[in-house]
């Protein structure tokens with residue numbers, strides 16, 4: 001397979017000295033769905049902006065569709081689409097008008113723009129609301145239209161920055177289905193950022209975990225999960241005297257590989273969950289600690305993220321969704 005994105009030792013330091021991206025490298029193959037996972041401020045948007053010609057790197061090399069975005073920004077832009085976190089659609093126009101306007105930006109002939117907008121309205125399930133003004137759309141409908149706008153010029157490579165942020169699970173699943181269709185029907189390469197691990201797992205052929213401007217892990221979700229190994233035993237402990245010693249008690253047990261405490265829950269990675277469980281319970285009860293609940297599960301991408309960054313991504317989702325909702329509200333007020 002040929003690489004459609006090649007990045008080597010890419011860096012961005014903003015004026016004022018913020019090192020947003022600190023020497024990252026990765027390749028995205030043509031036709032892949034590639035996910036960039038990371039918390040607020042990890043450097044995801046900065047990386048996307050450099051890949052999409054919107055920001056100049058401080059150092060490093062990058063090629064997008066075989067071209068250097070700094071030397072050939074217009075040629076790169078013709079090959080890519082970019083759906084940012086901020087909705088780009090115009091509320092005062094209808095869905096169909098927004099798409100035609102997008103077609104005009106890319107100098108499509110009117111008949112071709114009509115044909116493509118009909119096709120895309122169908123793809124994102126908006127045909128029956130196409131002639132209603134966008135201000136009457138729900139958040140999910142706006143996002144779907146936004147994605148359709150990003151597809152009008154049939155890019156080879158589509159960047160989606162948090163495509164499902166703030167949307168309910170049903171709408172999120174619809175968007176996943178459209179992403180799948182774009183890949184299948186148009187052979188498009190998709191580069192998306194997300195903080196929903198379930199989404200990354202369901203959609204992405206490969207993911208990179210980025211934290212504080214560095215890539216911590218990269219691979220297929222199944223490989224990354226297998227890399228954690230075995231099972232994860234989660235224990236909720238009562239707040240009794242001695243519970244704080246639980247991590248070191250578990251760490252001393254032979255089948256336990258690693259132990260992390262998150263939000264009062266202890267997570268122990270073990271080779272074989274069923275075999276390790278009695279030993280864990282026995283060791284804790286010998287110290288007078290009885291867990292309030294215990295669960296054994298296969299590692300998820302959340303566990304991969306936790307293992308590589310030392311914290312959970314989930315804890316930041318709430319604030320991120322709130323800030324997105326606030327941005328949508330502001331847009332409506334400003335009009």
Ligand SMILES: Nc1ncnc2c1ncn2[C@@H]1O[C@H](COP(=O)(O)OP(=O)(O)OP(=O)(O)O)[C@@H](O)[C@H]1O
Pocket residue numbers: 014015016018019020038039040041042043044045046047
């Ligand atoms: N224009 C700027 N000037 C100075 N610092 C910036 C600028 N834009 C971003 N940063 C900083 O660079 C770092 C990376 O930001 P970036 O927006 O790339 O992160 P992110 O992973 O996309 O996070 P989010 O999901 O919140 O958008 C952060 O510390 C941020 O505050």
